[in-house]
Amino acid sequence: MKGLKGKVGIVAGGGRGIGAATARRLAEEGAHVVVGDLEGDWARAVADEIRSRGGTASGFDLDGTSAESQAAIVAHAVETFGGLDFYHSNLAGGTGGDNDILDCPPEVLDKSFAINTRSHFLASQAALPRIIERGGGAMIYTSSGAASAGAPWQVAYPMTKNAIHALARHVAARFGKQGVRANVICPGLVLTEAVKQHLTDEYVERGLKAVPHVRLGQPEDIAAAVTFLASDDGAWVNGQVWHVNGGAQMRD
Numbered sequence: 748m749k750g751l752k753g754k755v756g757i758v759a760g761g762g763r764g765i766g767a768a769t770a771r772r773l774a775e776e777g778a779h780v781v782v783g784d785l786e787g788d789w790a791r792a793v794a795d796e797i798r799s800r801g802g803t804a805s806g807f808d809l810d811g812t813s814a815e816s817q818a819a820i821v822a823h824a825v826e827t828f829g830g831l832d833f834y835h836s837n838l839a840g841g842t843g844g845d846n847d848i849l850d851c852p853p854e855v856l857d858k859s860f861a862i863n864t865r866s867h868f869l870a871s872q873a874a875l876p877r878i879i880e881r882g883g884g885a886m887i888y889t890s891s892g893a894a895s896a897g898a899p900w901q902v903a904y905p906m907t908k909n910a911i912h913a914l915a916r917h918v919a920a921r922f923g924k925q926g927v928r929a930n931v932i933c934p935g936l937v938l939t940e941a942v943k944q945h946l947t948d949e950y951v952e953r954g955l956k957a958v959p960h961v962r963l964g965q966p967e968d969i970a971a972a973v974t975f976l977a978s979d980d981g982a983w984v985n986g987q988v989w990h991v992n993g994g995a996q997m998r999d
């Protein structure tokens with residue numbers, strides 16, 4: 748893809764799954780990547796692997812829910828690679844106890860909000876000044892098809908993911924004239940380690956039946972879309988919510 752050689756980006760929640768695949772793909776395209784994760788060892792392992800293949804990457808301990816930690820990872824990118832051009836805000840978690848509205852303690856919503864919404868807000872506050880300083884760049888946020896699926900069994904995760912869409916549209920509208928693009932990817936069912944751990948074979952089988960495609964998603968499917976949005980090939984895409992899901996939900 749065009750324009751990624753020598754660009755500097757952060758992948759938050761890049762220690763495994765979709766984030767790790769995205770970090771690998773961005774590095775393959777020539778970007779310098781800072782991989783951040785609550786599990787710092789995972790982030791360093793991904794960065795080591797990228798470097799062993801000739802790419803440029805650095806692993807970093809990140810708690811995305813902390814403003815200080817978000818500032819620290821941005822400072823690390825600037826100090827290590829000379830600036831910041833894009834930030835893939837991908838992390839998520841904290842969905843234990845997230846049931847239907849009558850069975851979801853408010854504390855579960857608060858926890859989900861801290862991880863799945865507030866972290867993206869803090870990432871944007873930390874990254875945007877540095878991206879603007881470079882003359883523009885990209886924020887890419889990972890949401891979920893769950894944001895618009897209307898699932899009856901879960902309320903907090905879809906609520907907190909929807910809020911990211913509003914954040915991205917705000918950033919796109921506010922900073923577009925300064926060369927910043929902000930977009931959202933909503934993955935469908937992607938067979939990451941996390942999904943394989945928590946979902947039964949039966950659920951995965953049902954998921955496949957529901958998709959008008961020959962297979963379910965792989966982390967690399969989402970990585971390709973994120974990399975496009977970070978690259979100059981995505982230069983005219985701004986303020987959009989993209990569903991990358993094999994057709995599981997078909998949306999305008």
Ligand SMILES: NC(=O)c1ccc[n+]([C@@H]2O[C@H](COP(=O)([O-])OP(=O)(O)OC[C@H]3O[C@@H](n4cnc5c(N)ncnc54)[C@H](O)[C@@H]3O)[C@@H](O)[C@H]2O)c1
Pocket residue numbers: 759760761762763764765766783784785786789809810811812837838839840862866889890891892893933934935936937938939940941942
């Ligand atoms: N896999 C899917 O089917 C699917 C579907 C829809 C949306 N998504 C979204 O895609 C993204 C990645 O999903 P995944 O399946 O790769 O999940 P994952 O659990 O493998 O990846 C999330 C990463 O974020 C890290 N993380 C969690 N809390 C953090 C924090 N506070 N600070 C820093 N890092 C933190 C985790 O350690 C983990 O490495 C998530 O936003 C998820 O909601 C995934």
